[in-house]
Amino acid sequence: MTSGVAAPRVAAGELDAAGITAPALRGAYARCRALNAAHGRTYFLATRLLTPAQRPAIHALYGFARMADDVVDTPGAASTAEVVARLEEVRARMRVALAGTTDGERLLTEEPVVAALADTVERYGIPHRHLEDFMDSMAMDLTVPDYGSFDDLGVYVHGSAAVIGLQVLPVLGTVVPRAEAEPAAAALGVAFQLTNFLRDVGEDLDRGRVYLPGDELAAFGVDRELLLWCRARQRNDPRVRRALAHLVARTRAIYRRAEPGIELLDPVSRPCVRAAAVLYGGILDEIVAVDYDVLAHRVVVGNGRRAAVAGPGLVRAVLARRRPGRRHRP
Template sequence: MTAVVVPPRAAAGELDAAGITSPALRDAYARCRALNAEHGRTYFLATRLLTPAQRPAIHALYGFARMADDVVDAPGAAGLDEVVARLEEVRARMRVALSGEHVLDDEPVVAALAHTVERYGIDHRYLEDFMDSMAMDLTVTEYATFDDLAGYVHGSAAVIGLQVLPVLGTVVPRAEAEPSAAALGVAFQITNFLRDVAEDLDRGRIYLPMDELAAFDVDRELLLWCRAHARTDPRVRRALAHLVARTRATYRRADDGILLLDPVSRPCVRTASVLYGGILDEIVAADYDVFSHRVVVGKARRAAVAGPGLLRAVAARNRPRRRT
């Protein structure tokens, strides 16, 4: 049995607002919130713009995604077979929890996930698709085309947008907002791929389509050379510029869907979009140097974006709500 986590005052207020009274569930959601605060700085900042009642569900979805991702990306000294087994154990526990049979006491993150999925009617298929993509990370090291990458990104990113959509709420039938929600998840993911080229190479993976790179005479060997020398070859710079432009187009398509969301959720999503899009700006400002350091959006810019977002969020909460 794991020790009980006492939620900090802010977390307790969110749990109260969400009507979560069970001590075990409060503990579970508090753990998810802590994961989000520790690992998802930009994401966590954006969630602060949601209503307190919405935040626990977002933390639960993030916490489970983080737990599964850590199995894949931080395996320690475990061999492939052991990591595969660990990931399948996570999937098995997820399925048990989603079935409603029982929730294991030693898996608070899964308990929070199951509660959120049931409460908001989130399609279980999205969780299965996510786990499929996590499994791909164990065997697939590169993708030939964007079409090939799309299968992975659907499960690793698009479905995240689809999972959170019921929590955010919409002013139109949910199906109308789903393409934009999925597109924003994809934009966030490709942004991460561009920022984390070096880290992914260290894990033996390339998440940028090889044919798009080849058009600029870039291959795995050249990327590895850039990583080893902490330098960006001009050919790689041109390839990254092309992919940054393509990703910005995805953000523009996704932004069209923000007005389809419940007004109280729009400041959060718009802020997240601007902050993540800001990572692309920082990559460009660094002259596409993603090999010598990790590009980040500075605290001053995060505050400058989040501040007005907070004002819009407060104003939206004070207006009458219409939610689908």
């Protein structure tokens, strides 16, 4: 993360490179960048490996996702019905902005994150259905406390994760027709999401949710009650340990399925995505290192490993920018 002094200069350089000149719109994108820097440590670090011109769009997509997620995960004393209403307000503002039928100045003043999102969607031709699917999954968080199987969970992760990969794909660019790269992009988004689920089992339980598939847990003798018992006592259990080891292995398999898709991206984007995959895969390594005791500890990838991944990634990114590439444009 850049320092408070350097951040405004860096953000201005990125906005200049992206051709974003209107002062109010620049402020909207800067707001999204600040959200990414504050909350998306792994994503933000990986984004630094993109070209400056690409970064504002990624910040805008992240900023909107964060805004919607915060409505769901930090409801305060509001009832479920009130949170549902708030989320629908976000969806309504999103639809109006994407349709381009609202007053631009008012949107930039009152809804800067939504304004930056709408500008990014228009610039890169991102299908609106990806945003609708994302909002559908956010709504599921308010009514669906657990998932019986991977197939059931797949409905949720399509909107919460797969479509995130599909949203960023036009920004990253491809060397093949975009449709050829979409399955791998979606799979990588799912792998990132499953990694979050495994890391955040305890925090999700505190919110009343279990994202790990019920039938997969049951095969090892694990249910919600056992997870709650372990969480309350800050203890692990051999059954939980075996279930998590199995799910870590399944998640690694999805990373392997997604990996060939990195070579389908524009060369300037590959170091960023590869670094994100390595850093998120590192969270799985940390889960294994604490013997799957994620109900008592929140594992993180240390700064040393982040630097070890980001440093070589930066070198590859600079070299890729100096080589002429073949970017596919629809």
